Amino acid sequence: MTEPILLTSAQMASFVARGFLRFDAAVPAEINAQFMAEAGGVPELAEGGKIAKVYGETLAASAIPEAPAGMPLADVYPRDSAVGRMLDLPLVRGALQSLLGEAPVFDHHFLHVTFPPRFHEAAHHENVSQHTHQDSTIDPRLSFDVQVMYYPHRVTRPMGGTRFIPGTHLRKVSEVALGRYQNMLGQQHMVCEAGTLLFLHHGMWHGGGVNLSDDVRYMFKIRMHASGSQVRRWDVDDAPRPNAQRAIFFRKSAPEPGTVETILTTPEPWFEQDTSRLEYVNRIKLWRYLTDDPAYDADYWLTRLETVS
Secondary structure: OOOOOOOOHHHHHHHHHHOEEEEOOOOOHHHHHHHHHHHOOOOOOOOOOOHHHHHHHHHHHOOOOOOOOOOEHHHOOOOOOHHHHHHOOHHHHHHHHHHHOOOOEEEEEEEEEEOOHHHHHHHOOOOOOOOOEEOOOOOOOOOOOEEEEEEOOOEOHHHOOOEEOOOOOOOOOOHHHHOOOOOOOOOEEOOEOOOEEEEEEOOOEEEOOOOOOOOOEEEEEEEEEOOOOOOOOOOHHHOOOOOOOOOOOOOOOOOOOOOHHHHHOOOOOOOOOOOHHHHHHHHHHHHHHHHOOOOOOOOOOOHHHHOOO
């Protein structure tokens, strides 16, 4: 078996800061074709029919197995199934090991199907995008679950690929309140080639886009969590040098690019100038958790709060 391709420290820092890692066209075409065959086709909707009924029929006919929460991920999918083969790719095994450690635990999965306008017209149903939401509301853990989103076919902009807002994963909010946000600075839409994978922190704000194309859009999501420690599970051979504080605000040169400190303190476009500092604090706390280094800091953001006068 080929060795897993572990994440680098820079990739881990990016996940901590932004809440996602994206790998374009990472799954071979053969596996993508097998997945589409196993997922099954969507029957056309007759006039006055119900989209929910078609959805249910699609799920029922799919070869994707039902599985209870709490199973070892390795036991959920047959090794020769499309999903089993996708999870066995060195890149996928390495990313999951880096983020969750050995033996991730299955939580749930779902086949998301986004229907084109003709289905909504036949059902006399408004064709709208999914509301922006966070899958785990009121979840104060530093530990995190990972959601793998698999795009088995090419997704064009009119097909309404998943939208998500980088950097929102550490801001805990009410899911219902999020529904008012449909467009935010820096949000991304999954326009991608077949076989693209998106690894998300469970707290990421996201939603499915409206499908305005003629084609049915598929996305398969798997949620999983760690069975043990998440500390230093990635390739730590490139671990950063011992932390040294940098000058902040009054700088005569730009911060060194690519360092953990620079990645953790790079704002997203939607950040406010003042409260964005709360995001830096939360990022540093998460990095401390993943490195088991309670003294780590970037630009003194936590140390100044912990200093006893």
